[in-house]
Amino acid sequence: MNQLIVKRASIFSLILGAILGLIALFPSIIGFALFIVGFLASIIVILYMKKNEKHLGIIDNEQGAILGGIIGFFTGVGFFASFSPMVCILRLIFKEKYYSYAIPDIVTEAFWLFVIIVIMVSVIFALTNSATGMATAFMLNKIEEKPKDYDAPLDIKIED
Numbered sequence: 001m002n003q004l005i006v007k008r009a010s011i012f013s014l015i016l017g018a019i020l021g022l023i024a025l026f027p028s029i030i031g032f033a034l035f036i037v038g039f040l041a042s043i044i045v046i047l048y049m050k051k052n053e054k055h056l057g058i059i060d061n062e063q064g065a066i067l068g069g070i071i072g073f074f075t076g077v078g079f080f081a082s083f084s085p086m087v088c089i090l091r092l093i094f095k096e097k098y099y100s101y102a103i104p105d106i107v108t109e110a111f112w113l114f115v116i117i118v119i120m121v122s123v124i125f126a127l128t129n130s131a132t133g134m135a136t137a138f139m140l141n142k143i144e145e146k147p148k149d150y151d152a153p154l155d156i157k158i159e160d
Helices: 005-024 030-050 062-092 103-109 111-143
Strands: none
Touching: 005 030, 005 062, 030 062, 030 111, 062 103, 062 111, 103 111
16 A cells, blocks of 8 residues: 555544534534544544545455554544534533533643554554455445556565
8 A cells, every 4th residue: 555545544534523523513513523533533534534535445354454543543533633623612611501522621630641542542443443444445336437557466475
């Protein structure tokens, strides 16, 4: 897989995570936003990248799983990077009327713990999105027509 594809996927997933983080500020939508971040982010980004064949070509299951893991991790980081500061700002504005999910307290008291929690939750998002990214690549391989001269690339080199 090309480094340019990985960079583009990480940027797209950071943007998707940030948008979902801002949408999740409404308490009634946070569950839906976390479901999208946890399970559907790789599907959304891979289909967006495959939309006009400009960003992503034909991928196999292994590349879909790797790309899904990268997308899941960066979507989780982007989600928390936009959601957490906005929750702290809303807590300052509304004082007791907005439920802050204890984020301002953990940021002020134990920021290191907050960073560890964000990283570990993003790793869990990476694992689940890895499975959905592999399933997306599998379904796209069944649906898409491959060129006649396309041969699956081999990473194995045999030297005698």
